[in-house]
Amino acid sequence: MANPENHNKEYTNDKFQRSALQVREAQARLTAYAAPLSLEEVPLNQSYGRFLARSVHAPHPFPAFDRSSMDGFAVIAADTVSAGDNSVVWLKVVDVIPCGAVASREITTGTVARIMTGAQVPGGADTVVMLEATESRMEDGVTYVGIRKPQAAGLHITPRGLELGTGELVLPEGTIIGAGDIAALAALGAANVPVRRRPKVGIFATGTELLEVDEPLVPGKIRNSNSPMLEALVREAGGEPIMLGAIVDDLELARSKVQMALESYDLVITTGGVSVGDYDIMGDLIREQSGEMLFNKVTMRPGSVTTAAVRGGTILLALSGNPGACFVGFQLFARPVIGLMQGAAQPFLPEWTAVLGVDYKRVNSFTRYVRARLEIREGVLYAFPAAVDESSVTVTIKDSDCLIVIPPDSGQMTSGDKVTVLKLPGEIRG
CATH class of the missing domain: 3.90.105.10 (Molybdopterin biosynthesis moea protein, domain 2)
Incomplete structure (x- = not known):
């Protein structure tokens, strides 16, 4: 879970009825509704x-039985006490035990069994002598094995349990x-x-400006990159994404789509339409619907307009339409919900401590979650903030394997300072 931002203040906006919560409190409100799904x-x-x-x-x-950890001979250790440099103890081979077979007889004084690695040690034997530490001879059609050194009990045997x-x-x-x-x-x-059961997650985007991935660019339009990103993130978190497409800034259309999704899926995630501008479609929709508003502003950058509500027992999570903010919002809020629905013991991103790799200056009254790259140098973990980390930036998402948590009003941070990072899923690429 993200660190508490003890110095954050509560901010309100009367026009949009927004009251900001700290990240930890917003997470707690949201995850309280993330009940484990059915067992299968x-x-x-x-x-x-x-x-x-x-x-x-x-x-x-x-293991379910005592097994040999070497190719060799299963023997009684007491039979080898008289062995020495000038005295070879010769013991009669009475059985051969391949791996997967069971001995045909117990080992008694003066006898041994040839045994393979992984085979069950025969009754009576209490040690295994390596093949390389023995010699053999034939006498009247019978094989004898010679041992030159005393053997301790229990050698080369993996005991039961x-x-x-x-x-x-x-x-x-x-x-x-x-x-x-x-x-x-x-x-x-x-x-x-x-x-x-894997949660089924309905995903759709809002925005008249959105084009599908395969559509050519036209003036004033952008391709919908958030929906494919969210689809991948939901899969990564263990959920089953259901792509509901993009809808224009139309309140009636959004209302019908949201209602259908809430009745059909375990979690609904939208991206876009939660700004404080004239086209605050999801914000308007959530405010007018019956149910419980969990939060509609969080003391974080990017993604302060992240909004969540519960309708008929189903969580509706409305993320920013800005790609960077959408990505961060998913990691902090959607990922733990999807994890808890699957009974995850540790649903939140793990917190690590790293060394800041470069100077960083960000004066803000909200906690900032900076996309960053981790690198290990001489056993020390360093975090390097993305060169461009604005909310609207898309490309640096692909280069990030952690989020640096920058406390509010931290001002100038210097290379070498220790920082808290939230490790994103996947390997460290630096």
């Missing part, structure tokens, strides 16, 4: 990236399932995995 089971091979809906405990010890005991917690509820988790689940026989 999916095949193990379809569980990657899903959120675990129930904690998983080991149904049996793992070393990794997990019966009933031990393997994965807690809310875990995002990764490749290692799938390996553990497979080893424990979890053919089907309980996960939360």
Whole structure:
């Protein structure tokens, strides 16, 4: 969750009835309505990236048996005590145990079993001697193995239950399932995995100025880049985006689209139409609708006009039409909602501490979330603000892997200062 902005003041605008909340409070109001969705089971091979809906405990010890960690011979350690440089202990080979097979007999004094890596150690044996540390001979059709050094009990054996005991917690509820988790689940026989249903997220943009991606540019128009970006961000967060297109600045059309979306999907996100200008379509719509207004201004830059409401139990989140503000608004508000709907244990962007890579000056009464690039130099994490970080700027979004949190009224910040960053999903590219 974002740091609290303790020094922010509350701002109001009588004309647009806007009362600004700090980011933390706005997040709290919004996420209070983000209830986990229903549980469903999916095949193990379809569980990657899903959120675990129930904690998983080991149904049996793992490994389930004592197994050899070497190719060699399973022996009784006490049989080797007399071995030395001038004294070879010869033991009779009475069994061969490939990986996946079970011994045909127990090992008794004077006998050994040839055993492969991963095979179950036979009863009676208490240590495994590496193949390279032995010699062999044949006598009357019988193989004997020679050992020149005493062997301690327990060598080269992975004991039953070393990794997990019966009933031990393997994965807690809310875990995002990764490749290692799938390996553990497979080893424990979890053919089907309980996960939360992916939220269906309706997305549409408002604005008479918008063109579709494949349309040629015309004077005064811009291509709708926010909707494809939001589609990708929703997928990245684990949701299922439903693209509802763009609508012109028409209140009746917006009203019908929003109502349909609220009745059909788990979350509705709009972009555009929440400015304080004459065409505040989403703001007007939210104010006139019945339901609960959660907030319509946040003490943040970019994206202070971010607006949220609840209608019939469904969250409506109206993001700025400016690409930079839309991106930041999604990360701070939509991402945790989508995560919580899937039962995420950690729905908010992780907070790290980094060193500011260059001087930065931004005097503002609101907290600023600066798109930035992370870089590791000699084990130290640095954050470099985007050269152009205005709300309307699109291209620097692609170069950002974190948001630097600049407190209000911070004034000049100097290269070398420590700053809080919110790590965006994905690898550090610097």
